[in-house]
Amino acid sequence: MNAPAAWPRTEAEALAAQDALRSRLLPGPGPEHPRAVAGLDVAYHEDGERLAAAVVVLDAGDHRVLDTAVVRGTAAFPYVPGLFAFREIPALRTRTGVKPVFVSVGHRSDLDAACALTLGLASRFRLPETTRLADRACRDALAVTAPRR
Numbered sequence: 001m002n003a004p005a006a007w008p009r010t011e012a013e014a015l016a017a018q019d020a021l022r023s024r025l026l027p028g029p030g031p032e033h034p035r036a037v038a039g040l041d042v043a044y045h046e047d048g049e050r051l052a053a054a055v056v057v058l059d060a061g062d063h064r065v066l067d068t069a070v071v072r073g074t075a076a077f078p079y080v081p082g083l084f085a086f087r088e089i090p091a092l093r094t095r096t097g098v099k100p101v102f103v104s105v106g107h108r109s110d111l112d113a114a115c116a117l118t119l120g121l122a123s124r125f126r127l128p129e130t131t132r133l134a135d136r137a138c139r140d141a142l143a144v145t146a147p148r149r
Contacts, residue, residue, distance in 0.1 A: 011080050030109035034060045037117065039130025042079070043138040049074050054137035056130055063121070063129050070141045094122035101127060 008014035040055040051074065057067040091100030092115050101122075103114045121128030127135065 008077065014077065014080065025106070026108050027110055028108045029113040030106075034117070036060055036066055037121065037130055039121075039128060039132075039134045041131060041134040041138050043135070043142050044075070044079065045142050050142065051075050052138040052141035054134045054141065056133040056137060058121075058130055058133070060117075065133065068133075068137055070137050072141055092118060094119060094126050094128070098126040101131070 008017050036057050037060045038055055038057045040053065042051055042053045044051045050072065052070060052072045054068065054070040056065060058064060059066055092103045093100045101118065103111070103118050105111050105114050109117075118128050121130055125132055
């Protein structure tokens, strides 16, 4: 994957971009009953170079998969905690006795709405179905990627 020309190249540039983007978010609870929800994840190969990224879109009501997209490539920017989606926030426990998950607020989605939606999507597992399925899709994509020569 090639990063856009204006994409941050260093952690300092990414932090500055995060600060600039934060002011552009419109606050609000978002739609009361969204029709679709999406989750994304990135998995890095053990060689540290290759990666796969996946997004999975689900029907918000019955959690049917509506669409999945997966790309494979090499990292254009290293993973830095707190910068993955430019908006990681404090953790939420989806059930007792498990590690918390990070919930990201977004454009027209406040923390309360994001947490409520996350809890609704995590009825069976620690991770919400959107993230769990995206994680599985990118890990599966890495598993079938031929080694580089």
